[in-house]
Amino acid sequence: MSVTELENISDILEKLVASVCGEQKPEVIQKCMRFSLSLLATTQGIDTLKEDETMIASQIKSTLSTQDATLFDELHNNLKDGDFRNRLGILRFLLQMSQSSDRIQDDRFVFSEMRLGLNIPFASTSGYSCQLSSSHASHTQVPFLSTESNMLLTSNKIIDEDSISEDILVQDLIYSFQGIEGKVLKLDSSYGFQIDPTIRINRPQKQTVLRLSELGYLYNVIQRGLGRIVSGSNGRVADSFVAALHKELAEYYRFIANAQEEVNRVKDPLGLDRVTLSHLHLWAYDPLETLKWLASIVRTCVGQTGGALASIVYEFSHHGDPRVKKLVKRILESVSEPLYNMLLRWITDGELDDPNKEFFIESCAEVAGERMWHEKYQVRDSMVPSFINRAQARKILGTGKSINFLREVCKDFSPLQGRETEVFKGSSEKIGVEAFFDMDPDGPLQTMMDVAYKETSIRVVDILTKQYHLMDHLQGIKGYLLLGQGHFVQHLMHLLEPELAKPANSLYPHNIASILETAIRATSTKLDELDVQKRLDVRLLAPSDNETGWDVFALDYNVDGPIGTILESSRQTYQAVFFSLWRAKRMETILSAIWKQQITSAKMFSKMPEILPIQKHIHLITSSMVHLVHQMQYYFLFEVIECSWDVFAKQLGQASSLDDIIIAHTNFIESVRRGTLLDEQSQELMNHLRSVYGPILELQTLEETFLARATTEYETRVSSEKFINTESENKNQWGCTKNQDVDNVERKSLFLKYLNTLAMKLKLLSRTYQDRVKKFLLMLASAEDVSLQLLSVRLDFNEYYISKDSRLVAPLTYQHRRQSDQSFLADK
């Protein structure tokens, strides 16, 4: 409303008051005037519900009788000819005037509290007349109205309170903005402000005051929250959060100061340009919005520290309102600053400077040595700011971890390469903190982190392969532990045989170790593998009863330092694999020994025709066993280990970080374990394979006793013959006595009997063996793994077992496969 217009209205209003009140004392006129002005001013611009003229007209008509209504219609038409700007307003006014005061109270737009509240008894329902002597209202008006009559005092009180208390309210509100109680506004239990219930103010003012007093409440909330964060002394991130909020609050303090300044400047009690509630309302709009956000941020941040706090603040930054976004960004910048500095130090120098556990990487001081890579540094999940994703966090972790790995484990203290290049130079100045939480995938910070990660990782890989000869060690393990070097294993087996045949508890590691050394020296030609060979060691498992050396012997490979980081965890697996390969190798050795003996003794036994069938039988069994053992060994050594090794070597060549190497190695170990039937699923197969080996051992003992018996038999025969020849020739008499003849016959029949039982035993043995092999083949054929099925086919290459057992055919047919697939699906 412009000033001239206001003047105009007040002029007209003055005339109106004069015309309504008639002759009255000038004070009364003045008070009435002031009341009218203030009421009209407060309702100025408040739009009532949009009403149209016809609606008002029909409302008016409804109050009138029918003939009056027609009269009204006529008059209304006349009225439309006139050039009123606000015909609707005038009609509304007239309607309002005609309605009784009760009706007005029912109306949507209520002014009941704005009544003049004179001393008429029924007016006391609104309660004002009783409030004569209450609080400030009375003492501000006492000097003003002291000469007036009691009645007039009552009538003027409300008018005065209205005009004077606005100043007080404004001052009170400014106090409340700073969280201080005033005369009217009192703190309540939840740090909000309430209007003192003993003080009466009219409703619009009350509403405005309450709305404005929210500022004070929010301010209190922020202050209290900040106090709690500070008293918790939660570290740097929290500190910088508090500092940022104080900075934001400084803006708010400036607003309060300005408001107070304005109030002080315009100390004109009657003037129209006093600071009014509306002024405050207008000025407080922006600070109120800001404080609302600050308060809600503070409320959620209380009790949070470090990265978690940054995450919470970051969540607020996804807001559509650019003002809010800017505000949150300012806070977020300040909050992430310490984190960002920690991050830079971590990825450039590998140092953790985090006394309050705020950073998202934690270190465990006790861990060292081989476990350092795996356990010393971890991502602290709760502290990962939400603007950093898992992959990034892992990369960041990897960067610093690699640096520390180089220092601690590899003892490589040379300065890191490439730290002087452009990317790193002055990175902290060049790349602002925003880059930290913007996380632009192509941003300079990302590039820097990527470069740092790549460089340190490659350096670790370099040092491992060049300085620590990772490949040599792996080759060594493959050669010795996984029986890659056949001649060494053969030799070792040969040397160890007598030692390992002893009971397990009479073995001494140092004896075996010296034998091992002999075997290595005898078989290796390369001198540069000394380091690898030195690491080979003998491991004897804890012996139990009835075990021989074969059951407890295993080779071990000592690793430490950086190589240990990779290999240490798989030591057990290597041992287990060696154990099973060693066993297979032993079976092969036994069988070849049997075969050798058979061949060498064949000539000798050719003179004993009764032995031939036995020999033939043994020979048959042996060759079937040799076939199985060879195929199994071939499968283990070539199909499993060599193939996995090939994949592993390829992955190693591509590995760009220690983690890649570790993963590749773990994969290798896993595939070897699975291939050599040592994992959980093939437990049954492995057990069965062991039972297949059983008859081989039995055959060995049978063959040995047989050989011994046959040799003694042969020798006695030869000696007796010789005896006969020499004796009879020398003495010219019968070479043998009757006694000797009887002995000979008895011995022969005993020998024949032994041969019979041996034949029985062999038959039994071969049947057990074949049964077991058949079952083993069946298990292989029905295994999930295709290579095992192929192995089954290969083991039974001439279909010898298939012809004996029709069940073996089934698993290989298409029909069976389909059925089992169906049953598999049905199970699902």
Next chain:
Amino acid sequence: MPEPVHHQINTARKTFQALYQISKLLNTDLDPATLSYCVRLCENGVNPQALATVVKELQREVKALNSTSNYTSKK
């Protein structure tokens, strides 16, 4: 009170007459002078409901003052 209506153009007076009649129909208790002030206020954009309240309050106050001061109310 004497009739204060300024003599203006014919139509304006006719309009005002109509308005005054409506006012009488509605029992608003307003004399033509007061009504004209009110109309002018409305024309200046004053909230009509607030204005009605003001006028009523003033009327009631005057009545109350008059009755307590033993004045005879005049119409």
